[in-house]
Amino acid sequence: MTKKIPMRTCIACRTEKPKYELMRVVKNPEGEIVLDFSGKLNGRGAYVCKDAACVKKLGQKKLLNKAFSAPVGDEVYRRIEEEFLGG
Numbered sequence: 001m002t003k004k005i006p007m008r009t010c011i012a013c014r015t016e017k018p019k020y021e022l023m024r025v026v027k028n029p030e031g032e033i034v035l036d037f038s039g040k041l042n043g044r045g046a047y048v049c050k051d052a053a054c055v056k057k058l059g060q061k062k063l064l065n066k067a068f069s070a071p072v073g074d075e076v077y078r079r080i081e082e083e084f085l086g087g
């Protein structure tokens, strides 16, 4: 029996990877955008590689605005970058 691995696409580099190799970024019901290290938070999610280059690209290209169809402030991108680099 082979178990099917769920695949997700990184919104920065558009590469499809197994879900567990990506980080989830979630817009929670309070409208906050947070890194979901557990993969279990409620809300609309987007996926990005666990890679500093992809995380930086989020901010450079404002990719979360597109992913969540909403304006995302620079401070949110900065916080995500810091959380990623620090976590």
Ligand SMILES: [Zn+2]
Pocket (backbone or CB within 6 Å): 010, 011, 012, 013, 014, 015, 048, 049, 051, 054
């Ligand atoms: Zn990527």
